[in-house]
Amino acid sequence: MKPVPVLGPDQHTCVAATRKTLFHAGTAIALCCWLIAVAAGLLARPLLQRFENMLVDVRMRLPHRVMPDNRLVFVDIDDKSIELLGRWPWPRSRLAEVIRILDGAGPWGIFVDVLFAEETSPENDLALVRVFEEAERIFLGVAVEFKDHDAAGTTAGSNLSLLKSLSYETAAKGNSRFPKAGRAVIPLSAFVVPAKGIGHISFVPDADGVARHLPLFVDVDGRFFPSIDIELARSLLDVEKEDIEVFPGDSVFLRNARLPGKEEAEDLQIPIDSRGRILINYAGCWGRMFPHYSLQGILTDLLDEDENVNRQAENLLSEKLIILSVSFSGASDMGPTPLEPLVRLSEIHGHVISSILHRQFLRKIPTPATLAVAFLVCAGIGACCFRFRVFAFAIAGAAAILLWLLLSFAFFSMVGWITDIVWPCSVIVLAFGGCTGYTHLKAEQERSSLRRAFSRYVSPELLAQIVENPDKLKLGGERVNLTVLVLVLEKFERVTENAEAEEIIEFLSATYEKACEIIFANDGAIDTFTKDGLIAFFGAPLEREDHAIAAVRAAVSIKQALLELGAKRFARYPVGAKMALNRGFATVGNIGSSRRMNYTVIGKNVDLGIHLAHAAREGQILIPRKTFEGMESFFDVEEVGEMRVGPYPKPVHIFNVRGMIGESFLIRSEAVYPAATIGTKKFLGPYILMEKIGAGNMGTVYRGYDEVLERQVAIKVFPHLEKDAIAAVAREAKALAKLSHPNVVQVYSAGEEDDVAYLVMEFVDGQTVRELLNTEGPLPVAEALDILIQACRGLNAAQKEDIIHRDIKPANLLINNHGMVKIADFGLARLANRGESTHTVAGTFQYMSPEQARGAALDCRADIYSLGITFFHLLAGEPPFKADTIAGLAWHHSNTEMPDEPLRKKEVPEAVITLIRRMTAKQTEERHRDYLELLKELDRVEASLPAG
Numbered sequence: 001m002k003p004v005p006v007l008g009p010d011q012h013t014c015v016a017a018t019r020k021t022l023f024h025a026g027t028a029i030a031l032c033c034w035l036i037a038v039a040a041g042l043l044a045r046p047l048l049q050r051f052e053n054m055l056v057d058v059r060m061r062l063p064h065r066v067m068p069d070n071r072l073v074f075v076d077i078d079d080k081s082i083e084l085l086g087r088w089p090w091p092r093s094r095l096a097e098v099i100r101i102l103d104g105a106g107p108w109g110i111f112v113d114v115l116f117a118e119e120t121s122p123e124n125d126l127a128l129v130r131v132f133e134e135a136e137r138i139f140l141g142v143a144v145e146f147k148d149h150d151a152a153g154t155t156a157g158s159n160l161s162l163l164k165s166l167s168y169e170t171a172a173k174g175n176s177r178f179p180k181a182g183r184a185v186i187p188l189s190a191f192v193v194p195a196k197g198i199g200h201i202s203f204v205p206d207a208d209g210v211a212r213h214l215p216l217f218v219d220v221d222g223r224f225f226p227s228i229d230i231e232l233a234r235s236l237l238d239v240e241k242e243d244i245e246v247f248p249g250d251s252v253f254l255r256n257a258r259l260p261g262k263e264e265a266e267d268l269q270i271p272i273d274s275r276g277r278i279l280i281n282y283a284g285c286w287g288r289m290f291p292h293y294s295l296q297g298i299l300t301d302l303l304d305e306d307e308n309v310n311r312q313a314e315n316l317l318s319e320k321l322i323i324l325s326v327s328f329s330g331a332s333d334m335g336p337t338p339l340e341p342l343v344r345l346s347e348i349h350g351h352v353i354s355s356i357l358h359r360q361f362l363r364k365i366p367t368p369a370t371l372a373v374a375f376l377v378c379a380g381i382g383a384c385c386f387r388f389r390v391f392a393f394a395i396a397g398a399a400a401i402l403l404w405l406l407l408s409f410a411f412f413s414m415v416g417w418i419t420d421i422v423w424p425c426s427v428i429v430l431a432f433g434g435c436t437g438y439t440h441l442k443a444e445q446e447r448s449s450l451r452r453a454f455s456r457y458v459s460p461e462l463l464a465q466i467v468e469n470p471d472k473l474k475l476g477g478e479r480v481n482l483t484v485l486v487l488v489l490e491k492f493e494r495v496t497e498n499a500e501a502e503e504i505i506e507f508l509s510a511t512y513e514k515a516c517e518i519i520f521a522n523d524g525a526i527d528t529f530t531k532d533g534l535i536a537f538f539g540a541p542l543e544r545e546d547h548a549i550a551a552v553r554a555a556v557s558i559k560q561a562l563l564e565l566g567a568k569r570f571a572r573y574p575v576g577a578k579m580a581l582n583r584g585f586a587t588v589g590n591i592g593s594s595r596r597m598n599y600t601v602i603g604k605n606v607d608l609g610i611h612l613a614h615a616a617r618e619g620q621i622l623i624p625r626k627t628f629e630g631m632e633s634f635f636d637v638e639e640v641g642e643m644r645v646g647p648y649p650k651p652v653h654i655f656n657v658r659g660m661i662g663e664s665f666l667i668r669s670e671a672v673y674p675a676a677t678i679g680t681k682k683f684l685g686p687y688i689l690m691e692k693i694g695a696g697n698m699g700t701v702y703r704g705y706d707e708v709l710e711r712q713v714a715i716k717v718f719p720h721l722e723k724d725a726i727a728a729v730a731r732e733a734k735a736l737a738k739l740s741h742p743n744v745v746q747v748y749s750a751g752e753e754d755d756v757a758y759l760v761m762e763f764v765d766g767q768t769v770r771e772l773l774n775t776e777g778p779l780p781v782a783e784a785l786d787i788l789i790q791a792c793r794g795l796n797a798a799q800k801e802d803i804i805h806r807d808i809k810p811a812n813l814l815i816n817n818h819g820m821v822k823i824a825d826f827g828l829a830r831l832a833n834r835g836e837s838t839h840t841v842a843g844t845f846q847y848m849s850p851e852q853a854r855g856a857a858l859d860c861r862a863d864i865y866s867l868g869i870t871f872f873h874l875l876a877g878e879p880p881f882k883a884d885t886i887a888g889l890a891w892h893h894s895n896t897e898m899p900d901e902p903l904r905k906k907e908v909p910e911a912v913i914t915l916i917r918r919m920t921a922k923q924t925e926e927r928h929r930d931y932l933e934l935l936k937e938l939d940r941v942e943a944s945l946p947a948g
Contacts, residue, residue, distance in 0.1 A: 027616070030378040037683045038371060043540045046207065051422040053206055057338035059412040066281050068289040069260070069354040071108065071236070073320045074347065080296040086761040088328065092124035096131040098295065099138075101302055102324070107315035109196065111232060116140070125190065128554065132194040137235070140187050141201035141228050144218050160220060162186055167223035168241050177248065178219040178276040179204065192706040197235055199228030203348075210336045210344060213277035214352055216252060216270070225435040229349050230270075232321065233356040237268065249274035260357055270356060271363050279362035281355040281416065286343040289783075290350045291316070293943060295324070296422055312944075323349055362412075365419045367675040374424040377404075378431040388704030397432035401425050432733070481488030482539030483551040484606050485524070486613035487515060487558065490576035492532040507575075514565055518557045522550040527600050535610070536910055537601045540588045549631055555579045555621045556635070556660055578620050580612035583627040611646035612654070616836040621657040628655050636661050684758050685751050687715055703763060706748075713748060714764070718757040729757045736826050738801050743794030745814065745824045764824070766816035769874070773810060778877035778906055782945060785912070787813065788871050789938050790821035795867070796931035798823075799860045806858065808866035809847040810873055845889040846879045850922055853890040861924045864934060868919025876902035880920075894922065911941045 019066045024257070041048055082088055085098070095114070102110060119125060132138045140162065163184050184200075192198055217224040224246060227236075234254065243255035252272055254264040272278055283289040293316065301313035325346035326333065335345050355361055377400055404425060411417040499507075512534060517525060519536045523544060529534040533875070538554070539547030562577045584605035591600050608624075618620045626684060628637060636658045642651035687704045693714070694701040704715040716727055733750035740746060746762040773779070779787070791813055799806060805812075805826060812825045845853065847867035852858055873879050880899055881892035898920050903913050915937060921927045929933040 006845045014565070027028060027379060029434045031375075033431040034375055034427055037423075037430045041423045041426065043380075048423050048426075050208060052420055053208060053210065053212065055408075055421045056212065056418060057210070059409055060282055060338040060420070062413050065414045065416060066283045066360050067074045067358050068283045069353065069357050071319070071321050072290055072323065072350045072353060073317060074290055074292045074323045074325060074350065075102065075295050075298055075317075077294055078294050078296070078327060079328045081299075082328050084101060084296045084299070088326070093127040096124075096128040098299065098326070099128075099135065101133050101299060102317065102322055103131070105136045105314040106303060107317045107320050107322045109139060109232075109235070110135065110322045110324060111141070111228065111349070112138040113141055113201065113349075113552075114612050115143055115185050115193045115838065117185045122375070122850040125188070129190050129194060132191060136870070138194065138198040139197045139199070139228060139232060139235075140191060140195045142187070142198060142225075143185040144181050144200045144202045144225070145183040146179040146202070146218070147205060160184060162189065162282070163225055164220045164223055167220050167225040168217075168244060169223065170307070177274045178217055178224070179215050179781045180219045181225065197228075197231040199226045201228050201349075205335065210338060211348060212338060212350065213273075213275075214280055215275065215277050216272060217246065227352075229352040229356070232349070233353050236321065236353070236357060238265075239268075246272075246276070247832060248272070248276060259359070267692065268356070268359065271361050273364070277933070278352065278355075279364065279418070280337075280348060280351055281360055281362045282337060282339055282351050283354060285339050286337075286347055290347060294939075297939070297943060321353075323859055325677075330433050338882075360416065362416045362418055365417055365422065365509045367420050367421075368562055370420045370424050371427065373426040377424075377428055393662035394432075394436070400428055400432075404428070405523075425624070441723040448731050450706060478587070478589055479585050480540045480588050481583075482588065483548045483581055483586050484586065484601065484609040485519070485536045485551050485555055486533065486579050486580050486609045487536075488533040488613045488616070488617040490578050492575050510565060511562060514561045517557050518554050518561060522554040524550065524554060525599075533613070535601075535606070535709065537586070537588065537606075540601070548581075548627055549634055551581050551583075552621070552623065552631060552657055553660065554634055555581060556657060559619070559621060576615060576618035578618055578622075580609050580616055580622040582606075582609035582612065582624060584608075607653070612921055614653075615643065615645055621656055623655050625653040625655065634661060635659070684715065684753055684756065687713065687758075687760060689717075691714060699759075704760070706760070712763040712765075714745070716759040716761065718759075729759065733759055733802060735801065739798055739803065740827075741794050742799035743790045743821055743823060744797060745822045745826075747826075761824075762822075764814045764816050764822050766813050766814055768819075768867070769813040769815060770810040772815060773874065773877065781875065781908060781912060782869060782942075784874035785938065785942055785945075787815070787874060788819050788867065789935070791823060791867060791870075792931050792935055792938065794823040795860070795863055796935070798826075799931055804858050804860060805863050805866075806852065807844055807847075808870060809844050811844075813870070845886050845893075846881070847873075848893060849924075850890075850894040851924060853893060859924075860930055862928045863933070864919055864927050865921075868916050871919065872898070872903070872916055875906055875908050875916075877906075878902070909941075909945060911944050915941050 077088070086095060091097075099110060099112065112685065116128070144163075160181060163181060163186060171527045179484045186192070187195075187198070200215075200218055202218075203211060206212050214227060214229065216227050216230045218227075219225075230252070232509060234241070237254060237257040237259065239254045239257050245253040245255070247253070250272070252270040254268040254270070257268040258265050259268065270278060298313060298317070301309050304310055304313075323346065325344070327344050327346065331344070333345050334342055337343055337345075337348075395712050399481060405421065405550065408421050411419060515534060519526065522538065524538045525534045525541065527537055536551075536554075538544070539550040559577060559579070567577070582605050584603075586601050586603035588601045588607050591598055591602065608835060611706060612622045612624070622640065623637070628635075637655040638658055640654040643654050644651050684704075686708045687706055690703045690705060692700060695702050699716045699718040700717045704713045704714050705711075730750050730752070733747055736747040737749075745764060746761040748762065750757070750759050752758070760762075791808070795805065795808075803826070805823065806825075812823065814824050816822065845865040847869045849858075849862040852862045852865075869879060880902070881889055883889045883892060898917055900913055900917075903916070918937075919927060919934070928937065
C-alpha cells in the first residue's frame with residue numbers, strides 16, 4: 001500500500017526552502033566557527049603549543065627517516081672510569097694523558113665536552129695544552145647564558161669579546177631573533193688557540209622543559225657564534241666558515257659541502273626557525289643508536305699487553321669522531337627528551353650532527369598553511385551538513401579528524417614534516433558541533449510542527465515513531481514474532497461499584513503508572529488500556545531476541561509491585577491481579593483510517609493471551625508450554641495442566657509462573673570477578689578482585705584494586721591451602737618483600753582469609769617476554785641482550801637477599817610499557833642461606849638446570865643456567881631442547897651439549913654464543929660465580945657488538 005500524503009503542497013515547498021536555507025546557513029556557520037576557533041587559538045596559543053609538543057613527542061617515537069652517522073662514537077666518563085682514575089674533576093695532566101691515549105687510536109677528531117674556564121697549576125695546564133697541540137683535531141665547548149632578546153645593554157666584556165672574535169662574520173639575510181649571549185663560560189685562551197674548532201653547547205628547552213630545539217647560532221653583537229654541532233658538521237663536510245649563509249626563519253646554507261657517499265661537493269640547506277633553532281631529529285633512545293664505550297674499558301683495552309685487544313680497541317675509534325662526555329652518577333647534564341623522561345643530554349650532539357650529515361631534517365609546516373586546509377574542510381562540512389543524519393554526519397566528522405591524524409603521522413614518518421594537529425582538529429570539531437547544533441535545532445522545529453499536527457490523532461507511541469521516521473505514516477503493519485502480556489484486575493467492578501469516581505481514577509492511575517513503569521523498563525510497549533486492565537507487547541517496535549523473558553520478568557515484577565501498592569495505599573480496595581502471556585506471530589503497526597490511526601497489535605495469539613488472562617485465578621501468571629520453552633533456568637513454575645480456552649477447540653497446556661530463580665538475570669556487573677576460583681567472594685581484605693590475568697605454579701593471578709591506597713595491584717590467590725601452607729606463603733612473602741629493585745616485581749603485602757592465602761604485588765602494565773616472542777618471533781641480539789641485562793640486575797638484587805628464583809623463563813619476565821623488564825612469580829623461590837636440599841623438583845623443565853632437576857641444593861648458578869636457556873630462546877625463537885616427556889627434557893639438560901646451529905642461522909655473533917655456552921654449562925663451577933661476574937661479561941659482549 002502506498003504511503004498516504006500527509007503534507008500539502010505548501011508544506012512540501014516549505015521543506016524544500018528549509019533544506020536550501022540549511023545549505024547556505026550550514027556553510028556560513030562552519031566558516032564562522034572557523035573564525036571563532038582561530039581567534040580562540042590565538043588567545044590560548046601557549047596551551048595549544050603544549051598539546052602540539054606532546055603530539056610531536058608521540059610522532060618522534062614512530063619509525064621515521066633517520067640514520068645515525070657511523071663515524072660518531074661516545075666515550076663516557078662513567079662510574080667505572082671514576083673508580084679507575086679517581087674522583088672528578090681530574091687533574092688536567094691526567095686528562096691530558098687520557099686524550100693522548102685516545103688520540104693514539106687514530107680518530108678523526110675528539111670533542112672534549114668539558115669546560116676549561118679556570119686556571120689550575122701551570123704544569124697541569126701546560127700538559128693539556130701540549131696534548132691539544134699534538135692532536136690533529138680537538139674541539140671544545142662554550143657554555144653560553146642567554147638573555148632576553150629585547151634586553152637593553154651591550155654584551156661587551158672580556159670573555160664575550162673573545163667569544164665575538166671566534167664568531168662567524170656571516171650576516172643574517174633578514175630579521176634575526178637569534179638568542180643573544182649574556183654571559184659565557186669560555187675555555188682559557190691557551191686551550192682555545194690549539195683547538196681545531198669551538199662552539200657553544202647550550203640550548204633553551206621548550207616551555208615544558210623538553211629538549212626539542214637547538215640554536216645553531218648565538219647572536220654576539222651582530223656576529224654569529226656557532227653551536228659545537230654546526231662546527232663539527234662543518235669540519236666533517238669540509239666547509240669553510242666563509243661558505244656559510246644564514247637566512248633566519250628559513251635555513252642555513254653550507255656551500256660546497258662534501259656529503260657522505262657523494263663524489264662532488266653540493267650545497268646543504270639546514271632548516272631553522274626565526275630564532276635560529278633546528279628541530280632535533282632524534283634517531284632513538286639514549287645508548288641505542290650510537291655506540292657508547294666506557295672510558296675505563298677503552299683505556300684498559302688500549303693499554304692491554306695483548307696486541308689483538310689493542311687492535312680491536314683501535315678499530316672502534318679509528319677515523320671516528322670521539323665525543324668525550326661526562327656521564328657518571330650525579331653529573332648535572334640531565335634532562336627530558338621527547339623519547340625519555342630523564343637522560344643525559346650529551347647524546348643530542350650525535351643526533352643533530354647525524355641529521356646534518358645525512359640531510360635528514362624535521363620541518364615544521366607553518367600554522368597558517370594548516371589552518372587554510374582546515375578552512376577548506378570546514379567549508380565542506382558546512383555544505384554537506386544538511387545531507388546527512390546526525391550519526392552519519394558524526395562519522396564523517398570523525399573520519400575527517402582521523403584522516404588529518406593519519407596524514408600528519410604519515411608526513412612525519414615519510415618526509416619529516418611536522419603539521420599542527422590540535423588546532424586544526426579543534427577547528428573541525430567546532431565546525432562540526434556548530435553545524436550539528438544548527439541542523440538539530442531545525443530538525444527539532446520540524447518535529448515540533450509534526451507533534452502539534454498529529455498529537456490529537458495518534459497515540460504517543462506512534463507519535464515517537466512518526467517523529468523519528470515519517471515513513472511510518474502509512475496504513476497496514478508487519479508480521480512480527482513477539483510476546484503479549486495481558487493484565488486483568490480481579491474483582492474490580494464489585495469492589496469499586498460504591499466508590500467515588502475520583503477514588504477509582506486515583507486507584508487506576510497509580511496501578512497503571514506502576515505497571516507501565518515496569519513494562520517500559522523491559523522495552524515493552526502499551527497496546528491499550530481497558531476498564532479493568534491493560535494489554536502490552538514485547539519485541540516491537542524495539543526488536544529483541546529475548547522478548548519472552550522480558551515479558552515474563554515484567555509480569556513477575558508487576559505482580560510484586562501491585563501487591564506492595566495495595567498494602568501501602570489501597571488496602572480498602574482488595575483488588576487482585578491476574579495475568580497471562582503468549583508468544584507467537586502477530587501483526588503490529590498502524591491500524592485505522594487515513595484520518596485516525598493507532599499503533600497496535602492484532603492476531604490470534606493476542607486473542608489467546610486475552611482469553612488466558614480472563615481464565616486465570618487471582619494471583620496467577622499463566623503461560624502456555626510453547627511460550628515457556630527455553631526459559632526453564634530463569635523462572636520457577638508450577639504445572640496447571642491442559643485447559644480449554646475460549647473458542648479454541650484444542651486444549652492448551654498451561655503453567656503458572658511463581659517467581660524468578662535467584663534473580664540472576666537482573667545482575668549486571670561491570671567488573672569480572674573470579675567466583676569460580678574463590679567461591680562467591682569478590683573482596684580479599686581491602687582488595688577488590690577485578691579480572692583474571694594469569695596463572696602461576698601455585699596459584700592464580702588477578703588484577704585487583706587497593707581501596708585504601710587507591711591503586712591497581714596484582715593479587716596472587718592460593719585457594720584452600722592447609723594452615724602450614726598458608727604460613728609458608730606468609731614466610732616467603734616476608735623474604736620477598738625485602739626485594740626492592742626496579743627489575744623485580746615489588747611485593748606489597750600478604751594475607752589470609754577463610755583458608756584463602758593471597759599475595760599482593762606490583763601491577764605491571766605491559767606484556768610477558770613469552771607474549772613478545774609469540775607476536776614478534778626471535779628478537780634482535782641488542783634487544784635480547786638488553787632484556788638479559790635487566791633481568792640479571794634484578795636477580796643480583798635477589799641474590800643479595802639470599803633468594804633463588806628457581807623458575808626463570810620468558811613467561812616470568814614482564815616488560816612494562818616503558819621497556820623496563822621486571823622479574824615476576826617468585827612463588828617457587830627459596831632462601832639460599834638455609835642450605836636446603838628438599839629433594840623436591842619444582843620449576844619448568846624446559847629451562848631447568850641439571851642440579852635443580854636432580855633435587856640437589858641450589859645457589860644462584862641454577863638461575864644463571866635458566867637465564868642462559870631463556871637467552872637462547874629469545875635469539876632462536878625456541879628453547880634448545882625438546883622432548884615428549886619431562887624425563888627426556890631433564891636428560892637433555894644433563895647430557896646434551898647446547899646446539900649452536902639455531903643461533904648461527906640467526907647470525908648471532910660468536911661472542912654471544914660463547915656467553916650462552918658458559919651460562920648453560922652442565923657443571924655449576926664452569927658457569928659464572930655470581931651475577932656481578934656475569935654482568936661484567938655482558939658489558940664486554942655488548943661493547944663488542946657492531947654499532948646500530
